[in-house]
Amino acid sequence: MTGLAAVASSLSLGAESGGAADGTPEQIHLTFGDDPARCVFVSWVSPAQAIKPRVLLGGKSAETVVHAVQRAYTDGLNGQTVFTYHAKLQGLDAGSRYRYSVTADNDRNRATPFSATFQTAPRGRVPFRWTSYGDLSTPVGSWLLSSPQSRFAVQAVERFEPLFHLLNGDLCYANLNHAAQPAVWADFGRNVQVSAANRPWMPCPGNHEIEFGNGALGFDSYLTRYSLPSNGTSFAGLWYRFQVGSALFISLSADDVIYQDSGAFVAGPEELRPAPSTGNAAIAPGTSLYIRGYSRGAQTRWLEQTLAGAAKDESIDWIIVQMHQDALSSSKNGNGSDRGIREAWLPLFDRYGVDLVLCGHDHDYERSWPVRGCNHDVGRDAVTGGAVDTCQPRPVVTAEPPDGKFDASLGTIHLILGGGGTSAPLDVYGVNARSGLPEAKVITKPNRPAPGPDPGIFVKPGADAREDAIWSARRDTQTGYGIGVFDLDPGERHGKTTVTLRYYHAIGADRTPTANYELFDSLTLTKDRRDGK
Numbered sequence: 001m002t003g004l005a006a007v008a009s010s011l012s013l014g015a016e017s018g019g020a021a022d023g024t025p026e027q028i029h030l031t032f033g034d035d036p037a038r039c040v041f042v043s044w045v046s047p048a049q050a051i052k053p054r055v056l057l058g059g060k061s062a063e064t065v066v067h068a069v070q071r072a073y074t075d076g077l078n079g080q081t082v083f084t085y086h087a088k089l090q091g092l093d094a095g096s097r098y099r100y101s102v103t104a105d106n107d108r109n110r111a112t113p114f115s116a117t118f119q120t121a122p123r124g125r126v127p128f129r130w131t132s133y134g135d136l137s138t139p140v141g142s143w144l145l146s147s148p149q150s151r152f153a154v155q156a157v158e159r160f161e162p163l164f165h166l167l168n169g170d171l172c173y174a175n176l177n178h179a180a181q182p183a184v185w186a187d188f189g190r191n192v193q194v195s196a197a198n199r200p201w202m203p204c205p206g207n208h209e210i211e212f213g214n215g216a217l218g219f220d221s222y223l224t225r226y227s228l229p230s231n232g233t234s235f236a237g238l239w240y241r242f243q244v245g246s247a248l249f250i251s252l253s254a255d256d257v258i259y260q261d262s263g264a265f266v267a268g269p270e271e272l273r274p275a276p277s278t279g280n281a282a283i284a285p286g287t288s289l290y291i292r293g294y295s296r297g298a299q300t301r302w303l304e305q306t307l308a309g310a311a312k313d314e315s316i317d318w319i320i321v322q323m324h325q326d327a328l329s330s331s332k333n334g335n336g337s338d339r340g341i342r343e344a345w346l347p348l349f350d351r352y353g354v355d356l357v358l359c360g361h362d363h364d365y366e367r368s369w370p371v372r373g374c375n376h377d378v379g380r381d382a383v384t385g386g387a388v389d390t391c392q393p394r395p396v397v398t399a400e401p402p403d404g405k406f407d408a409s410l411g412t413i414h415l416i417l418g419g420g421g422t423s424a425p426l427d428v429y430g431v432n433a434r435s436g437l438p439e440a441k442v443i444t445k446p447n448r449p450a451p452g453p454d455p456g457i458f459v460k461p462g463a464d465a466r467e468d469a470i471w472s473a474r475r476d477t478q479t480g481y482g483i484g485v486f487d488l489d490p491g492e493r494h495g496k497t498t499v500t501l502r503y504y505h506a507i508g509a510d511r512t513p514t515a516n517y518e519l520f521d522s523l524t525l526t527k528d529r530r531d532g533k
């Protein structure tokens with residue numbers, strides 16, 4: 001524990017300790033641009049404004065200097081200004097490794113600036129690996145929902161050496177630590193740098209990225225820190241797509257379509273008072289930042305256009321979606337499933353044959369059977385037991401294939417990978433008391449805050465409905481922590497292509513943080529290559 005404590009305290013230094021003109025880069029992380037074979041962003045934060053922030057990109061002959069763009073925001077709760085920098089490295093060669101360093105004129109380490117290497121995405125039908133989890137938090141135990149396991153989770157990504165990592169929302173839970181949101185982000189950024197400086201980490205926003213005081217949607221901190229592929233709408237950075245090899249990756253912002261209210265919230269009885277320097281008014285108990293419908297359909301229209309485009313593009317064999325919240329989760333003590341995603345997006349996933357949906361939100365591991373379509377009016381009201389339409393997804397296969405291979409053309413498999421590294425593993429699942437079979441909570445309407453039993457304290461009602469989780473294939477009851485590792489094999493022309501999932505879980509991490517991730521589940525999806533027709 002002494003070692004952990006020492007690490008934790010060193011992580012807490014930084015932004016506040018740098019002095020007035022400290023432009024030393026920290027929290028360095030990479031993301032792909034629109035074309036991952038040719039464009040990578042290097043992003044970072046410095047304690048104070050950087051002078052001539054830049055990346056030195058190692059080339060075959062000389063070093064190229066790429067100047068960084070500054071994006072800053074002032075936290076709406078504690079008034080701290082955060083300076084972020086983004087260098088866009090363009091015109092790179094596909095499938096190539098580059099060395100880079102990050103510096104500024106007022107970099108304390110200017111003599112030996114931070115440097116690392118990364119690899120661009122390959123072109124064409126070539127094998128590659130990606131990894132995914134959500135709900136990471138920070139290793140600094142004084143922050144709400146943080147846990148030392150988040151350090152091991154970042155190390156796990158490095159151990160599996162993916163081309164890139166999908167971080168599927170709830171990055172650091174800064175919004176639970178009202179007085180110190182930027183400091184929580186800083187501890188998250190320093191921890192993640194161990195991997196994200198070496199390979200792109202592609203995030204999607206989760207409910208805990210929604211912060212009071214930081215923009216109309218609460219995403220200003222998230223959006224300031226990340227440079228992401230474009231989506232051609234006025235909601236830059238919240239959803240995007242990119243293609244690697246023969247796989248199209250689509251990252252969505254499910255807060256736009258879910259019914260549940262899980263953004264920033266003041267429970268009471270005290271009001272939340274922002275620092276006077278912000279000029280922001282106190283926020284009354286019972287206030288929540290509920291943003292369902294924020295894009296007024298723009299995201300769903302973009303998703304449909306993107307999927308329709310993919311259907312015509314024979315270079316795309318696979319469609320992988322990441323989002324934070326869950327359409328198919330039977331967690332008992334987590335959130336459960338949300339009918340909003342089932343209504344807005346599952347019909348599109350069906351129509352265009354999305355292969356995998358990677359989510360977090362519930363801090364556990366669950367895998368669905370391949371699903372297509374839904375059954376109506378088979379849910380039950382959580383209180384009265386009366387019939388409720390939960391749009392229960394319909395499994396098309398309900399047994400593990402003898403050879404472990406699923407025909408991906410039959411249905412979409414949903415995975416809950418919410419076991420990054422929070423202090424709240426939720427690996428308990430619903431069971432129908434009468435049948436003994438899996439049961440899911442389903443949220444079918446907004447659960448806005450209401451006065452609770454204690455005077456002045458507001459609560460949000462839990463899920464309003466239940467259904468038999470006939471779509472649930474596998475649930476990890478041993479631990480809530482793990483990482484999904486995915487290997488794409490393009491196969492041969494006129495033949496099959498496969499994606500193999502291996503889920504490794506951190507046995508014992510629910511009690512004691514551990515670096516040991518062991519194989520828990522594996523399966524292979526297979527389909528015809530589209531260039532063979």
Ligand SMILES: [Fe+2]
Nearest residue numbers: 135170361362
């Ligand atoms: Fe979470």
Ligand SMILES: [Fe+2]
Nearest residue numbers: 170206207361
């Ligand atoms: Fe969440």
